[in-house]
Amino acid sequence: MGVETTIKLNKFTPRTSQWTIISEPFKKGLRRYLKCICSCGQVRDVLEYSIKAGTSTRCMRCSVYRHGMSKTPTFRIWAGMKSRCYDSNSRIYKYYGGRGIKVCDRWRDSFMNFYNDMGLFKKGLQLDRINNDGDYEPSNCRWVTPLENNSAYKGDLKDDMPGKTFGKWKVLKRVQFKKGHRYYICMCNCGTILIVCGGDLRRGSTTQCIRCKHREHSIKHKDWHKRKRLAQENV
Numbered sequence: 001m002g003v004e005t006t007i008k009l010n011k012f013t014p015r016t017s018q019w020t021i022i023s024e025p026f027k028k029g030l031r032r033y034l035k036c037i038c039s040c041g042q043v044r045d046v047l048e049y050s051i052k053a054g055t056s057t058r059c060m061r062c063s064v065y066r067h068g069m070s071k072t073p074t075f076r077i078w079a080g081m082k083s084r085c086y087d088s089n090s091r092i093y094k095y096y097g098g099r100g101i102k103v104c105d106r107w108r109d110s111f112m113n114f115y116n117d118m119g120l121f122k123k124g125l126q127l128d129r130i131n132n133d134g135d136y137e138p139s140n141c142r143w144v145t146p147l148e149n150n151s152a153y154k155g156d157l158k159d160d161m162p163g164k165t166f167g168k169w170k171v172l173k174r175v176q177f178k179k180g181h182r183y184y185i186c187m188c189n190c191g192t193i194l195i196v197c198g199g200d201l202r203r204g205s206t207t208q209c210i211r212c213k214h215r216e217h218s219i220k221h222k223d224w225h226k227r228k229r230l231a232q233e234n235v
Contacts, residue, residue, distance in 0.1 A: 181199055
């Protein structure tokens, strides 16, 4: 039997857990732990935060070895889904958990339920939510190609890039998708036409062609030498 503890479980704690708490919190080093017993009989010291946050629900034997798929792409997608919804340290948490997106109890607590509902991951596909504001659940998820996923991302069904200007680049038209990115045919002020990644244009990573960049650098270099020569003559 478990014992009554003073810890308060937050709203993310799963409803079903194989851990039973059998001790009050205690310190080991700088961290607080709870002594727990798993449903299989294993007794372990578990981080108090992991129990409260729901990131630990069973012992290693039960979580890793019972399905033998912990190193498969499907398992990594399942783990990534939970990370971006509940790990505030994730770089994309603000787009998922920060917006209130959650994983349904059926999937959060069991990889096998996710696998049985969605099937095996196939190369070239991504996990997508049909309703971008909905949770990760069987009725709202599907496997799609990067093209389908990007066209529906955040409800952005229209491409307003053609005709816009980014630095010296003028966007003419979209030409292709590659690795989940949009590419555009762009014309520089000097007349050079190249295919440029849309993400680089929006971030400002590219503002002109290589020819213009070298010309600009050459002008600055000559101007620097001219000012240096004038300074030496006036000394």
